[in-house]
Amino acid sequence: MVALAPQKSFPFHRLPRQLQLQILADSSLVQEASISIHSAQVVATLAGGSILCPTDLATDIFFSYNAFSIHTWNANFVSQDNINLAGMHTFLDRLSSHALGRMRRLTLLLPPIIDLSLVDGLLDWRLWQASIQVLASKATLPIHSLTVEIGSYWSENEGFDTRAHSTPRILQAYEEEVVRPLLQLRGLKRLFLYVPCPFGRDNEEARLQVEPRLEQMVMGVDYDAYRVGKPYPDGYTRPFLRDEDA
Structure with a gap:
């Protein structure tokens, strides 16, 4: 009807x-x-x-009254051929201002960022920037809670290469490519950022340094995501991470 x-x-x-x-x-x-x-x-x-x-x-x-999640890649495949940042932008751009303005909870799952993707330009960050511009122009920021999760690769045969996700160049990409466009969203009700291993259960101390710093770049130096509802490390599971001990 x-x-x-x-x-x-x-x-x-x-x-x-x-x-x-x-x-x-x-x-x-x-x-x-x-x-x-x-x-x-x-x-x-x-x-x-x-x-x-x-x-x-x-x-x-x-x-x-619904939470929305946009996955820009398929975590079940190691290949980066399944990345679809364009689909995320198309979905957000085609929503009316009225619809996106009422959205309160949105999760964006980004592909893994590794040195190879930075060198080969496999990730078109212009589409990420354009998607954030749509949110900035249509979303009602004071009522909007945004979660951004950066994915990670897992190989059944080779195991998880923690070094592939922790180089200085990748940490710089987190700031410049992922977080800098989010500065347009200052005024958000909540922002939760999740980075992949080795900032997960194998190295919680490092993760607890990286994630708050990225969140505070957008929300201000006094922002504490855990005080406004972000699950603590032992209280959440990230859908794109598998148990390394399995």
Whole structure:
């Protein structure tokens, strides 16, 4: 069912807007609904019946009460041929300002950064910069929580090469290529940055130095991600890391 304009005689629409959102978000009707976007139109298929609701309300509910994750590469393959930064930019760019402005939680999973990718130019950082520009122009920063995860490679036969992710050149790329564009997003509600091994369980001390420094480049020197909800090292698992001891 395509969401239509509200009927003025429906008393629900005379309630305060935020109360409308809360009622719909908490109702079983919405929880059992399938909401998708086709050609910039919000389409809702409701279990057990149908309802007319305004398009902007359906959009608000869909983007306000869901967490979104964009994976720009496939962690199951070692090859960098599956990197798709362009897909991330296209998705964000085609979202309306209203939709992206209501989004509260977004995770961006970036490909691994290794010396080879820096030398060969396999990562087109212009697409990353363009994606962040879209967020800067459309997102409502004071309500937006952004997580950026930098991936890591794993080879079943060769094991994980921790040295490939820890050279000074790569650490510089974290700052210049990944974090510098994020300066456009100053004013974010929360920013969580995750870097790969060896800044993981094998070297927590190094990771705890790198990640906060990168976050503070954007959020300010007094920013402490753990105080605003970032999971502690022993309390989270990163989907792109496998257990080195397995």
